[in-house]
Amino acid sequence: MIEQTLSSDLSIRPSAGTTYLCLHGHFYQPPREDPFTHILPIEPGATPFANFNEKITSECYRPNVEEGNFEAISYDMGPTLAAWLEKAYPDVYQGILRADQLHRARYGVGNALAQAYNHTILPLATTRDKWTQILWGLQDFRHRYGHDAHGMWLAETAVDLESLDILAQCGITYTVLAPWQAAEAIDPTEPYILPLKDGRSITVFFYNAPLSGGVSFDWTTTSNADVFAASYLPNHVVQSKSETGEPQIIVIATDGELYGHHKPWRDKFLSYLIRHGAPEYGFTVCSLERYMLLHPAHREVRLRVPSAWSCAHGVARWSTGCECTEGDGSWKKFLHQALVNLAEQSHQLFERHAEEALNDPWAARNDYLPLRNGWESAESFWRRHGKQQRVPDDTQLAQRTIQLLEAQYYLQYSFTSCGFFFEDLDRIEPRNDIAFARRAISLMWQALGVDLQHSFLEDLQAAKSWRTVVTGADLYRQLPPVAPELLPPLS
Numbered sequence: 380m381i382e383q384t385l386s387s388d389l390s391i392r393p394s395a396g397t398t399y400l401c402l403h404g405h406f407y408q409p410p411r412e413d414p415f416t417h418i419l420p421i422e423p424g425a426t427p428f429a430n431f432n433e434k435i436t437s438e439c440y441r442p443n444v445e446e447g448n449f450e451a452i453s454y455d456m457g458p459t460l461a462a463w464l465e466k467a468y469p470d471v472y473q474g475i476l477r478a479d480q481l482h483r484a485r486y487g488v489g490n491a492l493a494q495a496y497n498h499t500i501l502p503l504a505t506t507r508d509k510w511t512q513i514l515w516g517l518q519d520f521r522h523r524y525g526h527d528a529h530g531m532w533l534a535e536t537a538v539d540l541e542s543l544d545i546l547a548q549c550g551i552t553y554t555v556l557a558p559w560q561a562a563e564a565i566d567p568t569e570p571y572i573l574p575l576k577d578g579r580s581i582t583v584f585f586y587n588a589p590l591s592g593g594v595s596f597d598w599t600t601t602s603n604a605d606v607f608a609a610s611y612l613p614n615h616v617v618q619s620k621s622e623t624g625e626p627q628i629i630v631i632a633t634d635g636e637l638y639g640h641h642k643p644w645r646d647k648f649l650s651y652l653i654r655h656g657a658p659e660y661g662f663t664v665c666s667l668e669r670y671m672l673l674h675p676a677h678r679e680v681r682l683r684v685p686s687a688w689s690c691a692h693g694v695a696r697w698s699t700g701c702e703c704t705e706g707d708g709s710w711k712k713f714l715h716q717a718l719v720n721l722a723e724q725s726h727q728l729f730e731r732h733a734e735e736a737l738n739d740p741w742a743a744r745n746d747y748l749p750l751r752n753g754w755e756s757a758e759s760f761w762r763r764h765g766k767q768q769r770v771p772d773d774t775q776l777a778q779r780t781i782q783l784l785e786a787q788y789y790l791q792y793s794f795t796s797c798g799f800f801f802e803d804l805d806r807i808e809p810r811n812d813i814a815f816a817r818r819a820i821s822l823m824w825q826a827l828g829v830d831l832q833h834s835f836l837e838d839l840q841a842a843k844s845w846r847t848v849v850t851g852a853d854l855y856r857q858l859p860p861v862a863p864e865l866l867p868p869l870s
Contacts, residue, residue, distance in 0.1 A: 399626065400612065400664050402664075403455075403667065404443075404633065408460040409797040411430070411811060415818060433467075438640040442639050444474035445474075446650040447478075448638070452490065455494045458494065458519040459497070461519070476491075480524075482669075486666070490668065492528060494532045496519060496791070499512050499796060500796050501539065502537050503537075503715070508791070509542050510745060513531070514746075518748050522752075529668055530553045535690070536688040538682065538687070540684055552582055553584060554583060555630065556686075560682055560683055560686040568587075568615075568628055570585075571680035573679070573682065582676045587629050604656035605656050607656060630667070697796055699711060710844065717835060717841075718793050718794060721820070732779070732783060732826070733783045733784070736766055736779075736780040742764065743764040744787050782823075782826035786826065789819040793812050793813075793815040793816040797812075798813075803844050804845075804849065804850075805844035805846060809851070817858060820832050824865070824867050837852075
C-alpha cells in the first residue's frame with residue numbers, strides 16, 4: 380500500500396450529496412466452448428485452473444460477489460459469461476443477479492445493464508443483425524433478471540446512430556460512451572440527451588477518461604482507496620458546480636475483470652472505496668440509472684460516428700485494421716470479408732427455405748433465443764411464427780427449419796469482436812470465430828446439402844498472419860476433427 384499523508388483541507392471535498400461517483404464494470408468473457416462438443420478446452424495459460432473462466436471466477440467474480448461489490452456499482456454481465464456461470468457456478472451467478480434485485484429494492488431502479496448479445500461491433504453489422512443482437516441481449520437480460528433492461532452496454536462502446544435508434548425503439552433509455560465519441564466539447568460530469576429519429580432520444584453518460592485509464596492501466600492509482608478518494612477524485616470535480624450545489628457525477632468505466640483478475644486484490648480496493656473511501660471524502664456512490672432518475676439530462680449532444688472506446692480510427696480495429704495494434708492488420712479485412720460473404724450466402728438460403736415453415740423467418744430468428752435455451756416451449760414458438768400458427772406436419776421440414784435457425788445462431792457468434800481486437804490472426808480469438816463459422820457451415824450442410832465451405836476457405840486463404848504466415852484457411856483446417864458427415868468434403 381502506498382503511504383501518503385491525506386489532506387485534511389475540507390475545501391477539496393465536494394458538498395455532500397451533490398457529487399456522485401459511479402463505477403461501472405463491464406463483466407464479459409467470450410465464448411470459447413467447442414461449438415460441436417460444447418466443451419471448454421483445457422487452457423494451459425490458466426494453470427492451476429482448467430481454463431480462464433475458472434481462473435477469473437476464483438480471482439474476480441466470486442470475491443466481488445462475496446464482498447457485495449455488485450450491489451453498489453453499475454455493471455453489465457455478458458450473456459455468454461452468464462450462461463457459463465449459471466451452469467458452472469450457480470451460487471456466483473445468483474449472487475450477481477441478486478445484486479440488481481437488492482439495488483431495485485433499495486432505490487427503485489436496477490444497477491445492471493444489458494449487453495448486445497455476441498459482443499458484436501454493431502456499426503459493422505447489418506441493420507437486420509443489429510436488431511437480432513439487441514433483441515437477443517434484451518431477451519437474455521429479461522430472462523435472467525426478471526425485468527426489462529433500461530440500459531445497454533455496447534461492445535467496445537462502438538456506436539452509430541442506427542444502433543442507438545434501435546436501442547431507443549426497444550425501450551433502452553441510456554448507454555455509456557467515451558468522451559472522445561462526442562462530436563463537440565462536453566462536460567463528462569453530466570449525462571446528455573442524444574436526439575434520434577421521429578422524436579426518439581437516448582441518454583448518454585460519458586465516462587471520465589483519465590480516471591478510467593488510470594484505474595485500468597496504472598497500478599499506483601488503485602494502490603490505496605483513501606488516497607484515490609482524497610487525491611484523485613477531487614481533481615475531476617467541477618468546482619463551480621460544487622460551490623453552487625449543482626449535481627455532478629464522475630463515471631469510471633473499466634473491464635470488470637480488472638477488480639481481482641487483471642489486478643490482484645483490486646476487489647478489496649473497490650470494496651473499501653465504495654464503503655469508506657468515497658463516502659468519507661464527500662462522494663455519493665451511485666448507479667447510472669439512479670442518477671438519471673434523480674438528475675435527468677437536460678443538454679443535448681452530437682456524436683462522432685462510427686466510433687469506439689478502444690480505436691482512434693472509428694471502428695477500423697475490427698474491420699480493415701489500423702495502427703491501434705502492432706504489425707500488419709490487413710488480415711482483419713480479409714477475415715471480416717470472409718465472414719460477411721458466408722453470412723450473405725447463408726442469409727439468402729435461410730430466407731428462401733425457412734419461409735416454407737415460418738411466416739417471417741427474420742422475426743423468428745429474433746425470437747429464436749428463448750426457444751433455443753428452453754425459456755419458451757416449441758408449441759408457443761411455432762404458434763407465433765409457424766405457418767398456420769403451428770409446427771409443420773412434415774417433421775423433416777420442422778427439423779430443417781430449426782437447423783437453419785441454429786446456423787443463424789452460430790453465424791452471429793462468428794462476429795464476436797474478440798476475433799478482431801488483437802494484433803495477429805494466429806491467436807485463439809480468430810480461431811474461435813472461424814470455428815463458429817464452421818459450425819454454421821455444418822448446419823447448412825445438414826439442412827440443405829449446400830456446400831458453403833469451399834468458398835469460405837477460398838476467402839480465408841487471403842487472411843494471413845504477419846508473424847507466422849498461417850492463413851485463415853490453415854486455421855480452419857487445424858480445427859478439431861468432426862464426423863465426416865457433418866461437413867462437406869475438404870477439397
